[in-house]
Amino acid sequence: MPFAATAQLGPALFDSAARPAFALLESTTGLAPALLDVSFRDGYVGSIIFVSLYVSLTAVALSTLVSVPAAVAIGLADFPGKGFVKSVVNTGMGFPSVVVGLVVLFAVSNQGPLGSLELIFTREAMIMSQFVLATPPITAISLAAVGGVDDGVRDAARVLGGTRVDVALVVVKEARYGIATAVLAGFGRAISEVGSVLIVGGNITSASGISKTRTLTTAIQLEARQGQYETAMVLGAVLVALVLTVNAIVVRFGDRGVAG
Amino acid sequence: MLRARGVSRSYGDEPVFRDLSIEVDAGEVVAVIGPSGVGKTTLLRTLALALEPDEGVVTLDGTDAWAVDETERLALRRRVGMVFQEASLFDGTVARNVEYGLRVRRSWSDRLASVLRLNGAADAVDESLEVVGLTDKVDQPAESLSGGEAQRVSFARALAYEPDALLLDEPTSDLDPRNTAVIEEAIGEARDRGIGVVVATHDMHQAERVADRVAVLLDDGISEIGPTEKIFESPTDERTRKFISGELVY
Numbered sequence: 167m168p169f170a171a172t173a174q175l176g177p178a179l180f181d182s183a184a185r186p187a188f189a190l191l192e193s194t195t196g197l198a199p200a201l202l203d204v205s206f207r208d209g210y211v212g213s214i215i216f217v218s219l220y221v222s223l224t225a226v227a228l229s230t231l232v233s234v235p236a237a238v239a240i241g242l243a244d245f246p247g248k249g250f251v252k253s254v255v256n257t258g259m260g261f262p263s264v265v266v267g268l269v270v271l272f273a274v275s276n277q278g279p280l281g282s283l284e285l286i287f288t289r290e291a292m293i294m295s296q297f298v299l300a301t302p303p304i305t306a307i308s309l310a311a312v313g314g315v316d317d318g319v320r321d322a323a324r325v326l327g328g329t330r331v332d333v334a335l336v337v338v339k340e341a342r343y344g345i346a347t348a349v350l351a352g353f354g355r356a357i358s359e360v361g362s363v364l365i366v367g368g369n370i371t372s373a374s375g376i377s378k379t380r381t382l383t384t385a386i387q388l389e390a391r392q393g394q395y396e397t398a399m400v401l402g403a404v405l406v407a408l409v410l411t412v413n414a415i416v417v418r419f420g421d422r423g424v425a426g
Numbered sequence: 427m428l429r430a431r432g433v434s435r436s437y438g439d440e441p442v443f444r445d446l447s448i449e450v451d452a453g454e455v456v457a458v459i460g461p462s463g464v465g466k467t468t469l470l471r472t473l474a475l476a477l478e479p480d481e482g483v484v485t486l487d488g489t490d491a492w493a494v495d496e497t498e499r500l501a502l503r504r505r506v507g508m509v510f511q512e513a514s515l516f517d518g519t520v521a522r523n524v525e526y527g528l529r530v531r532r533s534w535s536d537r538l539a540s541v542l543r544l545n546g547a548a549d550a551v552d553e554s555l556e557v558v559g560l561t562d563k564v565d566q567p568a569e570s571l572s573g574g575e576a577q578r579v580s581f582a583r584a585l586a587y588e589p590d591a592l593l594l595d596e597p598t599s600d601l602d603p604r605n606t607a608v609i610e611e612a613i614g615e616a617r618d619r620g621i622g623v624v625v626a627t628h629d630m631h632q633a634e635r636v637a638d639r640v641a642v643l644l645d646d647g648i649s650e651i652g653p654t655e656k657i658f659e660s661p662t663d664e665r666t667r668k669f670i671s672g673e674l675v676y
Binding site: 316318319321322323324325326327328329332336339340 | 500
């Protein structure tokens with residue numbers, strides 16, 4: 167299915183999935199039903215869930231592709247300044263998100279180096295900013311996980327005839343729980359992000375109310391600012407449920423990997 | 427076959443050994459004995475081509491391992507197996523551990539095909555596990571094994587790809603007598619297969635039981651090397667005599 171078609175279908179699917187989730191939320195939380203008696207325009211909630219997941223999962227996937235090999239390379243190599251590199255990576259975990267948003271905004275603005283790509287106020291720009299935010303925690307936690315792998319295991323892989331790639335694969339397998347934690351931390355940072363996605367995405371919906379660059383977090387921020395606290399609470403619950411679901415899937419996936 | 431000639435190795439300013447020479451031929455067992463911390467592990471890692479000596483050469487069938495490019499060195503390293511004091515098994519089943527050496531020698535397409543077929547342990551894996559008496563554990567997770575069983579699997583893992591030389595670093599130091607006996611029988615089996623074995627041990631009785639020749643590593647070099655009987659009954663070096671008789675205390 168072409169990507170454009172998937173992108174169109176996505177919000178509808180998420181909207182239909184959100185309704186039973188609200189009913190379940192109402193039946194299980196014990197919160198006052200009035201709190202959950204919130205009406206949304208058709209497709210609105212589904213579209214912001216879709217945008218949130220699309221942006222965050224893409225950013226985390228791209229970041230993982232960069233961060234994990236980088237962490238393994240740094241972890242297995244022995245070079246002068248390794249401690250400094252680790253310090254820089256760890257410092258990156260504390261990047262203020264609004265500053266990252268401003269930098270990405272500058273990069274994709276008309277006067278910026280990526281201005282010709284016309285990415286300003288698009289999901290792609292939001293992915294860029296979340297990529298920058300997710301990369302340090304994924305790299306730093308993966309690096310710690312790689313460093314925690316028993317030296318004996320690495321030595322064994324090497325003396326048994328493994329190439330550098332073979333040794334790296336063994337280390338990744340041994341460190342997979344730590345790496346999964348790193349990816350989850352990166353996902354947590356990305357999906358809970360407000361400042362930078364607000365700056366580079368613009369929190370935009372279409373005339374029909376379907377999200378273009380509005381995420382759950384920016385929607386919550388908007389609703390709260392407008393005094394729609396019940397709506398903000400419901401969207402917050404959806405966000406927490408999403409994070410829990412993704413965590414459960416990753417943990418379940420990890421357990422199956424061990425069993426296999 | 428596997429020879430170290432005039433090798434020296436230090437960590438920082440601290441020399442481990444200097445101008446050391448040792449060799450093992452096919453179908454021969456050489457025991458390296460010496461007190462803890464004298465450099466037996468460093469020597470074995472040097473022989474395994476995992477550590478480059480500061481000086482001297484390590485050759486396998488005449489080829490200087492550190493004078494060739496990395497690809498050739500990998501090919502040489504793949505002719506040598508090593509078992510560590512700790513079993514250091516990988517996460518996975520016993521079969522996946524034992525076939526590791528075989529797996530990394532295959533092309534990537536063969537590895538993928540092997541995974542997709544989900545085939546059981548190869549014949550070499552079964553044969554290696556038979557040597558250490560663990561064929562019934564083939565599908566067990568490595569983490570479920572006892573320490574002795576794990577070390578036996580570690581031995582089978584190094585034996586599976588039929589190396590020309592097998593280096594054993596204190597392979598029985600943490601094992602009970604039964605597991606020790608199994609490992610010592612396996613050393614004999616490796617010798618019968620024509621594999622040259624170097625076993626580092628601080629157990630002099632074990633060296634007497636399994637070795638054809640013994641090298642005594644004291645201070646920063648080998649004080650004496652020769653046939654097992656001669657080393658234990660009529661050593662020519664005074665330090666060797668004192669070490670074997672227990673008079674030389676470290």
